[in-house]
Amino acid sequence: MRFLKMHGLGNDFVVVKADSVPEQPDTLARVVCDRHFGVGADGLVFVLPSEKADLRMRIFNPDGSEAEMCGNAIRCVAKYAYESGMVRKTALRVETGAGILIPRLHLAGERVATVEVDMGEPVLERGAIPMDGPPGRVINELLTVAGESFRVTAVSFGNPHCVIFVSDVAAVDLAALGPKIEHHPAFPRRTNVEFVQVLNPERIRVRVWERGAGATLACGTGACAAAVAGALNGLTGRQVRVGLPGGELFIRWAADNHVYMTGPAAAVFAGEWLGEEPGG
Numbered sequence: 001m002r003f004l005k006m007h008g009l010g011n012d013f014v015v016v017k018a019d020s021v022p023e024q025p026d027t028l029a030r031v032v033c034d035r036h037f038g039v040g041a042d043g044l045v046f047v048l049p050s051e052k053a054d055l056r057m058r059i060f061n062p063d064g065s066e067a068e069m070c071g072n073a074i075r076c077v078a079k080y081a082y083e084s085g086m087v088r089k090t091a092l093r094v095e096t097g098a099g100i101l102i103p104r105l106h107l108a109g110e111r112v113a114t115v116e117v118d119m120g121e122p123v124l125e126r127g128a129i130p131m132d133g134p135p136g137r138v139i140n141e142l143l144t145v146a147g148e149s150f151r152v153t154a155v156s157f158g159n160p161h162c163v164i165f166v167s168d169v170a171a172v173d174l175a176a177l178g179p180k181i182e183h184h185p186a187f188p189r190r191t192n193v194e195f196v197q198v199l200n201p202e203r204i205r206v207r208v209w210e211r212g213a214g215a216t217l218a219c220g221t222g223a224c225a226a227a228v229a230g231a232l233n234g235l236t237g238r239q240v241r242v243g244l245p246g247g248e249l250f251i252r253w254a255a256d257n258h259v260y261m262t263g264p265a266a267a268v269f270a271g272e273w274l275g276e277e278p279g280g
Protein backbone atom coordinates (compact mmCIF):
# COMPACT_ATOMS: atom_id res chain seq x y z
CA MET A 1 0.00 0.00 0.00
CA ARG A 2 1.72 3.22 -1.16
CA PHE A 3 1.17 6.29 0.97
CA LEU A 4 2.12 9.94 1.26
CA LYS A 5 3.05 11.30 4.69
CA MET A 6 1.54 14.78 5.02
CA HIS A 7 0.69 17.28 7.73
CA GLY A 8 -1.14 20.48 8.46
CA LEU A 9 0.76 22.42 11.14
CA GLY A 10 2.23 19.17 12.50
CA ASN A 11 -1.14 17.36 12.65
CA ASP A 12 0.13 14.49 10.58
CA PHE A 13 -1.48 11.88 8.38
CA VAL A 14 -0.76 8.80 6.32
CA VAL A 15 -2.60 9.56 3.07
CA VAL A 16 -3.58 6.63 0.84
CA LYS A 17 -5.26 6.84 -2.56
CA ALA A 18 -7.48 3.78 -3.00
CA ASP A 19 -10.55 2.56 -4.86
CA SER A 20 -12.09 1.55 -1.53
CA VAL A 21 -11.24 1.33 2.15
CA PRO A 22 -9.51 -2.00 2.96
CA GLU A 23 -11.05 -4.53 5.33
CA GLN A 24 -10.75 -3.72 9.05
CA PRO A 25 -9.64 -0.10 8.53
CA ASP A 26 -9.80 0.35 12.30
CA THR A 27 -7.14 -2.29 12.87
CA LEU A 28 -5.02 -0.91 10.03
CA ALA A 29 -5.30 2.63 11.43
CA ARG A 30 -4.16 1.50 14.87
CA VAL A 31 -1.07 -0.20 13.44
CA VAL A 32 -0.17 2.39 10.78
CA CYS A 33 -0.61 5.34 13.16
CA ASP A 34 1.48 3.74 15.92
CA ARG A 35 4.61 5.86 16.35
CA HIS A 36 6.82 2.82 17.10
CA PHE A 37 5.36 -0.18 15.31
CA GLY A 38 3.98 1.75 12.34
CA VAL A 39 4.55 4.89 10.30
CA GLY A 40 3.26 7.13 13.10
CA ALA A 41 0.47 9.65 12.49
CA ASP A 42 -2.56 11.41 13.96
CA GLY A 43 -4.75 9.71 11.36
CA LEU A 44 -5.00 7.32 8.40
CA VAL A 45 -6.70 9.14 5.52
CA PHE A 46 -8.16 7.49 2.43
CA VAL A 47 -8.67 9.41 -0.83
CA LEU A 48 -11.47 7.58 -2.62
CA PRO A 49 -13.64 7.96 -5.71
CA SER A 50 -16.94 9.78 -5.20
CA GLU A 51 -20.20 9.68 -7.12
CA LYS A 52 -21.16 13.19 -6.04
CA ALA A 53 -17.90 15.10 -5.72
CA ASP A 54 -14.38 15.24 -7.15
CA LEU A 55 -13.24 12.77 -4.49
CA ARG A 56 -14.21 11.34 -1.10
CA MET A 57 -12.12 11.60 2.08
CA ARG A 58 -12.42 9.17 5.00
CA ILE A 59 -10.25 9.52 8.10
CA PHE A 60 -9.53 7.02 10.86
CA ASN A 61 -8.06 8.11 14.20
CA PRO A 62 -5.08 6.31 15.78
CA ASP A 63 -7.52 4.47 18.09
CA GLY A 64 -9.27 3.09 15.00
CA SER A 65 -12.41 5.22 15.28
CA GLU A 66 -13.63 6.93 12.11
CA ALA A 67 -14.12 10.70 12.28
CA GLU A 68 -16.76 12.56 10.28
CA MET A 69 -14.32 15.27 9.22
CA CYS A 70 -10.76 16.59 9.64
CA GLY A 71 -9.80 20.16 8.81
CA ASN A 72 -6.03 19.71 8.56
CA ALA A 73 -6.43 16.50 6.56
CA ILE A 74 -8.78 18.01 3.96
CA ARG A 75 -6.14 20.66 3.16
CA CYS A 76 -3.56 17.88 2.72
CA VAL A 77 -5.94 15.82 0.55
CA ALA A 78 -6.70 18.85 -1.65
CA LYS A 79 -2.97 19.47 -2.11
CA TYR A 80 -2.36 15.81 -2.93
CA ALA A 81 -5.25 15.67 -5.41
CA TYR A 82 -4.02 18.73 -7.31
CA GLU A 83 -0.26 18.00 -7.30
CA SER A 84 -0.72 14.33 -8.22
CA GLY A 85 -2.83 15.40 -11.21
CA MET A 86 -5.83 13.52 -9.85
CA VAL A 87 -7.98 16.69 -9.82
CA ARG A 88 -6.50 19.63 -11.71
CA LYS A 89 -8.82 22.22 -10.19
CA THR A 90 -8.04 24.97 -7.70
CA ALA A 91 -11.50 24.64 -6.14
CA LEU A 92 -12.37 21.04 -5.36
CA ARG A 93 -15.52 19.37 -4.07
CA VAL A 94 -14.66 16.82 -1.38
CA GLU A 95 -17.24 14.39 -0.01
CA THR A 96 -16.79 13.96 3.73
CA GLY A 97 -18.80 12.77 6.70
CA ALA A 98 -19.73 16.44 7.21
CA GLY A 99 -21.11 16.77 3.67
CA ILE A 100 -19.45 18.08 0.49
CA LEU A 101 -16.86 20.68 1.43
CA ILE A 102 -14.91 23.04 -0.83
CA PRO A 103 -11.15 23.55 -0.45
CA ARG A 104 -9.71 26.38 -2.59
CA LEU A 105 -5.99 26.12 -3.41
CA HIS A 106 -3.51 29.01 -3.29
CA LEU A 107 -0.65 28.07 -5.60
CA ALA A 108 3.03 29.02 -5.54
CA GLY A 109 3.95 28.04 -9.07
CA GLU A 110 2.77 24.48 -9.47
CA ARG A 111 2.87 23.77 -5.72
CA VAL A 112 -0.05 24.23 -3.33
CA ALA A 113 1.07 26.63 -0.61
CA THR A 114 -2.06 27.25 1.43
CA VAL A 115 -5.66 26.11 1.23
CA GLU A 116 -8.88 27.90 2.19
CA VAL A 117 -11.65 25.47 3.09
CA ASP A 118 -15.33 26.32 3.24
CA MET A 119 -16.09 24.22 6.32
CA GLY A 120 -19.82 24.74 6.02
CA GLU A 121 -22.07 26.01 8.80
CA PRO A 122 -21.38 25.32 12.49
CA VAL A 123 -23.92 23.23 14.34
CA LEU A 124 -24.52 23.93 18.02
CA GLU A 125 -24.44 20.51 19.66
CA ARG A 126 -27.86 20.26 21.29
CA GLY A 127 -28.30 16.55 21.66
CA ALA A 128 -25.11 16.19 23.65
CA ILE A 129 -25.65 18.96 26.16
CA PRO A 130 -29.18 20.25 26.82
CA MET A 131 -29.05 23.70 25.30
CA ASP A 132 -32.03 25.92 24.80
CA GLY A 133 -32.45 29.26 23.09
CA PRO A 134 -31.48 30.47 19.63
CA PRO A 135 -27.94 29.98 18.28
CA GLY A 136 -27.14 33.63 18.89
CA ARG A 137 -27.62 33.26 22.63
CA VAL A 138 -24.56 32.48 24.72
CA ILE A 139 -24.76 28.74 24.95
CA ASN A 140 -22.52 27.93 27.81
CA GLU A 141 -23.48 24.98 29.89
CA LEU A 142 -21.86 23.66 33.02
CA LEU A 143 -20.04 20.35 32.67
CA THR A 144 -18.84 18.64 35.84
CA VAL A 145 -15.67 16.62 35.35
CA ALA A 146 -14.01 14.84 38.27
CA GLY A 147 -15.75 17.17 40.71
CA GLU A 148 -14.67 20.30 38.83
CA SER A 149 -17.20 22.42 36.89
CA PHE A 150 -16.41 23.91 33.49
CA ARG A 151 -18.48 26.27 31.39
CA VAL A 152 -18.39 24.72 27.92
CA THR A 153 -19.60 25.64 24.44
CA ALA A 154 -20.27 22.60 22.27
CA VAL A 155 -19.97 23.11 18.51
CA SER A 156 -19.94 20.59 15.69
CA PHE A 157 -18.25 20.67 12.28
CA GLY A 158 -19.47 17.19 11.53
CA ASN A 159 -17.27 16.08 14.41
CA PRO A 160 -18.07 17.14 17.98
CA HIS A 161 -16.08 19.81 19.88
CA CYS A 162 -16.23 20.97 23.48
CA VAL A 163 -14.73 24.46 23.84
CA ILE A 164 -13.57 25.75 27.23
CA PHE A 165 -12.22 29.28 27.78
CA VAL A 166 -9.34 29.61 30.26
CA SER A 167 -7.05 32.44 31.33
CA ASP A 168 -3.84 30.53 30.50
CA VAL A 169 -3.86 27.53 28.12
CA ALA A 170 -0.28 26.67 29.09
CA ALA A 171 -1.45 25.93 32.63
CA VAL A 172 -4.06 23.35 31.55
CA ASP A 173 -3.23 19.74 32.41
CA LEU A 174 -4.36 18.48 29.00
CA ALA A 175 -3.38 14.84 29.59
CA ALA A 176 -5.44 14.72 32.80
CA LEU A 177 -8.52 16.69 31.74
CA GLY A 178 -8.66 15.82 28.03
CA PRO A 179 -9.62 12.16 28.30
CA LYS A 180 -12.13 12.81 31.09
CA ILE A 181 -14.01 15.32 28.91
CA GLU A 182 -13.54 13.25 25.72
CA HIS A 183 -15.34 10.34 27.38
CA HIS A 184 -17.86 12.39 29.41
CA PRO A 185 -21.39 10.90 29.20
CA ALA A 186 -22.70 14.29 27.98
CA PHE A 187 -21.10 13.45 24.60
CA PRO A 188 -22.69 10.33 23.11
CA ARG A 189 -20.10 10.26 20.29
CA ARG A 190 -17.25 11.31 22.63
CA THR A 191 -15.79 14.72 21.78
CA ASN A 192 -12.71 16.71 20.81
CA VAL A 193 -11.74 19.19 23.53
CA GLU A 194 -10.38 22.72 22.94
CA PHE A 195 -8.94 24.92 25.70
CA VAL A 196 -8.93 28.52 24.49
CA GLN A 197 -7.17 31.65 25.76
CA VAL A 198 -8.41 34.92 24.24
CA LEU A 199 -5.46 37.26 23.59
CA ASN A 200 -7.64 39.92 21.95
CA PRO A 201 -10.81 39.97 19.80
CA GLU A 202 -8.74 38.97 16.73
CA ARG A 203 -6.32 36.44 18.28
CA ILE A 204 -6.75 33.29 20.37
CA ARG A 205 -4.44 30.52 21.57
CA VAL A 206 -5.77 26.96 21.50
CA ARG A 207 -4.59 23.58 22.81
CA VAL A 208 -6.51 20.50 21.71
CA TRP A 209 -7.15 17.03 23.07
CA GLU A 210 -8.52 15.16 20.06
CA ARG A 211 -11.10 12.40 20.19
CA GLY A 212 -9.38 9.15 19.34
CA ALA A 213 -5.96 10.77 18.99
CA GLY A 214 -5.05 12.64 22.19
CA ALA A 215 -3.04 15.88 22.27
CA THR A 216 -2.15 17.04 18.75
CA LEU A 217 -0.10 19.99 17.46
CA ALA A 218 -3.09 21.37 15.59
CA CYS A 219 -6.76 20.66 14.90
CA GLY A 220 -8.52 22.36 12.00
CA THR A 221 -12.11 21.63 12.99
CA GLY A 222 -11.13 22.46 16.57
CA ALA A 223 -9.80 25.85 15.51
CA CYS A 224 -13.10 26.51 13.73
CA ALA A 225 -15.10 25.43 16.79
CA ALA A 226 -13.00 27.66 19.05
CA ALA A 227 -13.49 30.64 16.73
CA VAL A 228 -17.26 30.15 16.58
CA ALA A 229 -17.45 29.74 20.37
CA GLY A 230 -15.41 32.90 20.85
CA ALA A 231 -17.81 34.92 18.69
CA LEU A 232 -20.94 33.30 20.19
CA ASN A 233 -19.74 34.18 23.68
CA GLY A 234 -18.87 37.74 22.70
CA LEU A 235 -15.16 37.18 23.42
CA THR A 236 -13.84 37.63 19.85
CA GLY A 237 -14.89 38.96 16.47
CA ARG A 238 -15.85 36.67 13.59
CA GLN A 239 -12.34 36.65 12.09
CA VAL A 240 -9.59 35.29 14.30
CA ARG A 241 -6.02 34.09 14.03
CA VAL A 242 -5.80 30.83 15.94
CA GLY A 243 -2.42 30.06 17.46
CA LEU A 244 -1.89 26.32 17.95
CA PRO A 245 1.26 24.53 19.16
CA GLY A 246 2.04 23.61 15.53
CA GLY A 247 1.35 27.01 14.00
CA GLU A 248 -1.44 29.40 13.01
CA LEU A 249 -4.76 29.03 11.20
CA PHE A 250 -6.97 31.90 10.04
CA ILE A 251 -10.70 31.40 10.65
CA ARG A 252 -13.48 33.57 9.22
CA TRP A 253 -17.15 33.09 10.17
CA ALA A 254 -18.73 34.85 7.22
CA ALA A 255 -22.09 36.58 6.86
CA ASP A 256 -23.37 33.54 4.94
CA ASN A 257 -22.88 31.59 8.21
CA HIS A 258 -20.19 29.51 6.54
CA VAL A 259 -16.86 29.16 8.33
CA TYR A 260 -13.71 29.49 6.20
CA MET A 261 -10.41 28.02 7.46
CA THR A 262 -7.11 28.98 5.79
CA GLY A 263 -3.81 27.28 6.47
CA PRO A 264 -0.87 25.34 5.02
CA ALA A 265 -0.48 21.73 3.96
CA ALA A 266 2.80 19.89 3.47
CA ALA A 267 3.97 16.60 1.99
CA VAL A 268 6.96 15.11 3.83
CA PHE A 269 7.71 11.73 2.22
CA ALA A 270 6.25 8.90 0.13
CA GLY A 271 6.43 5.31 1.32
CA GLU A 272 5.27 1.75 0.96
CA TRP A 273 3.38 0.04 3.79
CA LEU A 274 4.65 -3.57 3.87
CA GLY A 275 1.86 -4.75 6.06
CA GLU A 276 3.88 -6.92 8.42
CA GLU A 277 2.41 -7.58 11.86
CA PRO A 278 3.48 -5.08 14.52
CA GLY A 279 6.66 -6.05 16.34
CA GLY A 280 8.12 -7.80 13.26
Ligand SMILES: N[C@H](CCC[C@H](N)C(=O)O)C(=O)O
Nearest residue numbers: 067070071072159219220221
Ligand atom coordinates in the same frame (compact mmCIF):
# COMPACT_ATOMS: atom_id res chain seq x y z
N1 LIG B 1 -9.78 13.35 15.99
C1 LIG B 1 -10.86 14.05 15.28
C2 LIG B 1 -10.63 13.94 13.76
C3 LIG B 1 -9.46 14.78 13.29
C4 LIG B 1 -9.77 16.24 13.48
C5 LIG B 1 -8.57 17.16 13.44
N2 LIG B 1 -7.28 16.54 13.25
C6 LIG B 1 -8.77 18.29 12.46
O1 LIG B 1 -7.78 18.79 11.89
O2 LIG B 1 -9.95 18.73 12.28
C7 LIG B 1 -12.22 13.45 15.61
O3 LIG B 1 -12.28 12.28 15.98
O4 LIG B 1 -13.22 14.18 15.44
